[in-house]
Amino acid sequence: MKPINKISSILTPLDRKNVDTDQIISKEFLKRIERTGFGKYLFYHWRFHPDGTPVEEFVLNNPRYNGSEILVAQENFGCGSSREHAPWAIQDYGFNVVIAPSYADIFYNNCVKNGILPIRLSNQQVDELIAKGTEKPFQLEVNLEEQTVTGEDGTRYEFTIDPYWKEMLLKGWDEIALTFQYDSHIQEYEEKRQQA
Amino acid sequence: MAKTIIEKIWEQHIVYEEQGKPDLLYIDLHLLHEVTSPQAFEGLRLNGRKVRRPDLCFATMDHNVPTRNRDIITDPISRKQISTLQDNCDEFGIPLAGINHPDQGIVHVIGPELGLTQPGKTIVCGDSHTSTHGAFGALAFGIGTSEVEHVLSTQTLWQSKPKTMEIRIDGELGFGVAAKDVILAIISKFGVDMGTGHIIEYTGEAIRNLSMEERMTICNMSIEAGARAGLISPDETTVEYLKGRRHVPKGEEFEKTAAGWLALATDADAEYDVSLSIHADEISPFVTWGTNPSMGSGIAEHVPYASDYETQADREALQQALKYMQLEEGTPLSSIDIQHVFIGSCTNARLGDLRAASEIVKGKKVHPSVTAIVVPGSETVKRAAEEEGLDQIFLEAGFEWRETGCSMCLAMNEDAVPAGERCASTSNRNFEGRQGAGSMTHLVSPVMAAAAAIEGHLTDVRKFMQEPVPSS
Numbered sequence: 081m082k083p084i085n086k087i088s089s090i091l092t093p094l095d096r097k098n099v100d101t102d103q104i105i106s107k108e109f110l111k112r113i114e115r116t117g118f119g120k121y122l123f124y125h126w127r128f129h130p131d132g133t134p135v136e137e138f139v140l141n142n143p144r145y146n147g148s149e150i151l152v153a154q155e156n157f158g159c160g161s162s163r164e165h166a167p168w169a170i171q172d173y174g175f176n177v178v179i180a181p182s183y184a185d186i187f188y189n190n191c192v193k194n195g196i197l198p199i200r201l202s203n204q205q206v207d208e209l210i211a212k213g214t215e216k217p218f219q220l221e222v223n224l225e226e227q228t229v230t231g232e233d234g235t236r237y238e239f240t241i242d243p244y245w246k247e248m249l250l251k252g253w254d255e256i257a258l259t260f261q262y263d264s265h266i267q268e269y270e271e272k273r274q275q276a
Numbered sequence: 277m278a279k280t281i282i283e284k285i286w287e288q289h290i291v292y293e294e295q296g297k298p299d300l301l302y303i304d305l306h307l308l309h310e311v312t313s314p315q316a317f318e319g320l321r322l323n324g325r326k327v328r329r330p331d332l333c334f335a336t337m338d339h340n341v342p343t344r345n346r347d348i349i350t351d352p353i354s355r356k357q358i359s360t361l362q363d364n365c366d367e368f369g370i371p372l373a374g375i376n377h378p379d380q381g382i383v384h385v386i387g388p389e390l391g392l393t394q395p396g397k398t399i400v401c402g403d404s405h406t407s408t409h410g411a412f413g414a415l416a417f418g419i420g421t422s423e424v425e426h427v428l429s430t431q432t433l434w435q436s437k438p439k440t441m442e443i444r445i446d447g448e449l450g451f452g453v454a455a456k457d458v459i460l461a462i463i464s465k466f467g468v469d470m471g472t473g474h475i476i477e478y479t480g481e482a483i484r485n486l487s488m489e490e491r492m493t494i495c496n497m498s499i500e501a502g503a504r505a506g507l508i509s510p511d512e513t514t515v516e517y518l519k520g521r522r523h524v525p526k527g528e529e530f531e532k533t534a535a536g537w538l539a540l541a542t543d544a545d546a547e548y549d550v551s552l553s554i555h556a557d558e559i560s561p562f563v564t565w566g567t568n569p570s571m572g573s574g575i576a577e578h579v580p581y582a583s584d585y586e587t588q589a590d591r592e593a594l595q596q597a598l599k600y601m602q603l604e605e606g607t608p609l610s611s612i613d614i615q616h617v618f619i620g621s622c623t624n625a626r627l628g629d630l631r632a633a634s635e636i637v638k639g640k641k642v643h644p645s646v647t648a649i650v651v652p653g654s655e656t657v658k659r660a661a662e663e664e665g666l667d668q669i670f671l672e673a674g675f676e677w678r679e680t681g682c683s684m685c686l687a688m689n690e691d692a693v694p695a696g697e698r699c700a701s702t703s704n705r706n707f708e709g710r711q712g713a714g715s716m717t718h719l720v721s722p723v724m725a726a727a728a729a730i731e732g733h734l735t736d737v738r739k740f741m742q743e744p745v746p747s748s
Binding site for chain 1: 291315325339417422423425434468473504568593709713
């Protein structure tokens with residue numbers, strides 16, 4: 081996993097709550113057995129009409145947001161299915177940070193395991209960012225080490241994150257390799273259970 | 277100290293704990309299917325890792341399998357995904373109920389059927405509806421593919437202890453009210469994210485009176501309330517269901533095991549972080565009108581008005597949903613025409629669901645403008661239903677009787693609702709495009725789906741039923 085600390089980019093505002101993983105990556109794209117190449121299918125049915133032409137008004141089709149690495153959305157982002165194809169699509173498209181007031185639990189975990197930083201800010205702060213990012217391209221500086229998001233106008237928001245997940249993201253750990261260090265505990269547990 | 281079942285199971289599974297870290301939890305059962313596992317197995321191969329406990333894994337193919345012409349998978353990518361699971365199970369020694377196996381079925385239907393699902397177990401699967409197994413008093417939750425790989429390699433997961441939430445359903449369920457109506461009513465009342473960060477325990481008189489199949493319907497949709505897991509303390513109903521199942525201990529050993537299961541039940545004076553309740557009297561046959569499972573009402577109601585909502589964000593969410601659903605504010609729910617009926621999915625495709633639906637359609641005909649399909653939850657359900665002649669009842673009424681699989685719940689195979697058409701569906705999600713791009717889903721119970729199939733529109737199933745005369 082690639083470590084993540086500082087990300088500097090304009091934000092992409094997606095002013096919707098309860099964005100489910102079926103919208104993030106639709107089922108017809110879940111048949112592939114690879115982890116890569118899902119970016120072109122991100123929000124497919126919001127991005128494209130049934131005939132394949134772009135939906136002009138959808139935010140990802142606005143060239144203003146090209147190259148953005150920060151997606152800002154409303155509460156309960158990533159609800160629904162456990163499909164990790166959702167964060168794979170988000171990352172493959174180019175987003176490395178998501179900002180929202182809240183996330184579905186499985187989606188949140190799936191982000192962290194893939195080196196995407198999911199930031200929780202208050203509803204009001206998210207509303208502010210979405211308003212600023214909708215009005216004009218708005219630059220943000222995300223700093224995981226300091227747990228801050230700073231806008232180009234100097235507005236600074238602090239966020240909290242579980243220290244374990246933070247370290248994992250900063251170091252880009254392979255969690256399985258980490259768990260192997262606890263192998264003796266796992267063995268001991270299995271032996272104890274066997275005897276019981 | 278008095279404990280909830282959630283705390284009891286959690287504590288029994290801690291392999292390692294340290295301040296400031298999630299707990300390392302042992303996983304007793306790992307269920308796998310073809311969609312969320314291939315990248316995990318590939319990860320093992322790339323890193324030269326093996327499966328630690330193949331004996332604690334069980335795999336099947338369900339999401340992508342055809343429900344007719346079983347042996348002809350025309351889509352080469354689907355075919356590849358299915359053969360990849362077969363190859364991975366062969367390579368790593370994992371038991372598999374493959375596409376033509378007599379045990380094949382939806383992973384959350386077959387786990388309990390085979391007795392793999394048991395009280396007190398920690399159960400995971402790369403599927404959010406793993407919460408289904410909580411009906412047995414197991415701690416069961418969906419995981420992503422990275423976590424699938426982690427469990428395959430280590431049989432453990434790092435998990436932060438979630439908060440506990442009680443949802444108590446007092447009173448007796450009314451005439452014509454199904455388990456599906458209970459969970460839809462709960463989600464409608466408390467919202468799609470009320471359970472985030474929590475594990476729900478369902479309690480109360482109405483829950484105690486439910487069969488295991490009905491309890492599974494309720495726990496199944498815990499994720500639709502944002503909770504990763506939902507469970508019910510085991511009781512005699514649980515023990516009775518599991519007795520004699522293939523992977524359950526037999527004879528004297530069973531008695532001992534069952535006593536252990538019952539001891540897991542939440543202690544009388546245990547406390548939860550959050551307690552909510554709903555009275556059975558508040559619940560009537562339910563139907564969703566929007567694009568998430570909280571957007572629903574009793575069948576006698578109408579589509580809400582924007583003015584019913586307090587915040588601008590909620591009014592906008594309503595309007596977005598109604599635009600997608602091609603519905604107007606104030607439309608009576610029972611006036612909504614449907615073109616498709618789907619009786620199936622891990623929520624409602626067990627024998628009891630099919631029996632209940634067959635009672636409604638018996639001797640009647642599916643409305644000429646409706647295509648109706650029944651997709652049994654497993655081969656075992658299908659065989660049992662056929663032995664009882666349920667297939668004939670459905671076929672005579674004009675339903676299609678299909679092979680098992682996830683089918684039209686998510687339309688990964690060819691069973692999709694066409695754009696612009698509506699489906700009364702016994703599945704669990706009414707998200708945009710869930711049953712096919714541009715399709716519109718109304719979530720209902722099996723009997724409500726059956727009634728809609730006959731009338732060609734959403735309708736109150738109670739008019740097809742004889743109200744029992746109260747015994748005095």
